[in-house]
Amino acid sequence: MDLSAVSRAGAVAAAAAARRVVMVTGANGGIGLALCERILSEDDQIHLCMACRNMQKAEAAKSELLLSHPGVDISLLKVDVGNINSVIKAAKEIKKRYQRLDYLYLNAGIMPFPHFSLKAFLSGLFSSMFATGEGLLTQEDWLTDDGLQQVFMTNVFGHFLLIRNLEPVLCQAGCASQVVWTTSSNARKSAFSLTDYQHSQGQESYSSSKYATDLLSVALNKHYNIQGLFSSVVCPGLVMTNLTYGILPPFFWTLLTPIMWLIRVFTNTFTLSPYNGSEALVWLFTQKPESLDPLVKYCSCTSGLGNNYVAPCKMDIDVEVAEIFYQELLKLESKMKANNYITGDHN
C-alpha cells in the first residue's frame, strides 16, 4: 500500500472537515448572491452551500462565482422555504452532507404583489418615513398547500423549521454556529399581532413577517445560546433587486435615481446595490457571535459619498412577546406534525 498516498488522502479529508461550512438561502440572485461573492472574497477556504428554489438560476449563479473565484468549494441544495416538505427534505440532506454548519444565512424572502403609494412617497420626502417604509407598501397574500399564509411561511416559519431540523449540525458543544436573518427596517411592531401572527387579516404581511423574524431571533438566542447557537438580524437597506423591481418597474427606479441619491445624503439606508446591501451580512461573518447584542439589528449603510459601514440599531422588541411568539411557533410545529404536514423524525 502506498502510505504517502494514504496520508495525503487523510490530510485532504482533514482539511475538508476543518473547512467552515456556510449556507445561504435565496443565494441565486440579489443580496444572497452578492453575499456569497463577498464571503468567498473574505475566505476562499470555506465550503459554500447555496440553498435555492430555482436550480437553473442556482447553476448560473454558481458558474458566475466560479468564474470570479476559480477553485472554490461550492455545492447546491434545492429547497423551497415556502413548502414544509421541501424544508424537511433539505434538512435531511444537509445532515447527510455535513457534520456541522458554521453559518446559516436565512436570506430567502418574498414581498408578493406589492402596492406602492406614490402619494405617501412624495408627502414623506425627507421625513423619517424612508427609514422604515411606513405607509408606502401593502401586499397580497394567500394560503400555501400546507394551509399557512405564504409570506409568513416563506419569510419566517420555513426558516424556523429549518433551524429546528438542523439542531444536530448547528448546536455542537465547544464551537459556536451562527444564524443570520435578512430582515428589514420595514419590520414594524404596529404591523404585527400575536393573535394573528401569520397576518391573515391585514395587508402588511411583509412588514409583519420581518417583525416576527426580529422577535424570533431574540427568542432563539434565549433558548439556543447555551447550545452554541447564536442568532442575529440584519437590515440590508433599500437595495435594487427583483424584490424592489416588484414594487416599481426598473424604468421607474431609474427615473427616481436622482431623488434616491439625494435622500441618501439624509438617510444612509439607501444602499441601492446588492454589494452595498450585504455589508452587514458580511461583517457578521467576521465577528465572534458571542460578542453580538441579541437586541440589536445590524444595518448596512452607505454614506452620501458611497462609503459602506454597519450601524447597530436597537430593536423595538418586548422579550416577553418574543417568548410567547416562540412558544406559538413550537405549537404550530406540533400541530403541523399532528396533521401529518411534517413527517419523519425531528432530528
Ligand SMILES: NC(=O)c1ccc[n+]([C@@H]2O[C@H](COP(=O)([O-])OP(=O)(O)OC[C@H]3O[C@@H](n4cnc5c(N)ncnc54)[C@H](OP(=O)(O)O)[C@@H]3O)[C@@H](O)[C@H]2O)c1
Ligand atoms: N431589496 C431590498 O430593498 C430589501 C430590503 C430589506 C430586506 N430585504 C430582504 O433581503 C432578502 C433578499 O431579497 P432580495 O432583495 O435579494 O430579493 P430577490 O432578488 O428577490 O431575492 C430573493 C431570493 O429569495 C429566494 N426565494 C424566494 N422565495 C423562496 C422560496 N420559497 N424558497 C427558496 N428561496 C426563495 C429567491 O429565489 P427564486 O429565484 O427562486 O425566486 C431569491 O433567491 C429577502 O429576505 C428580503 O426580504 C430586501
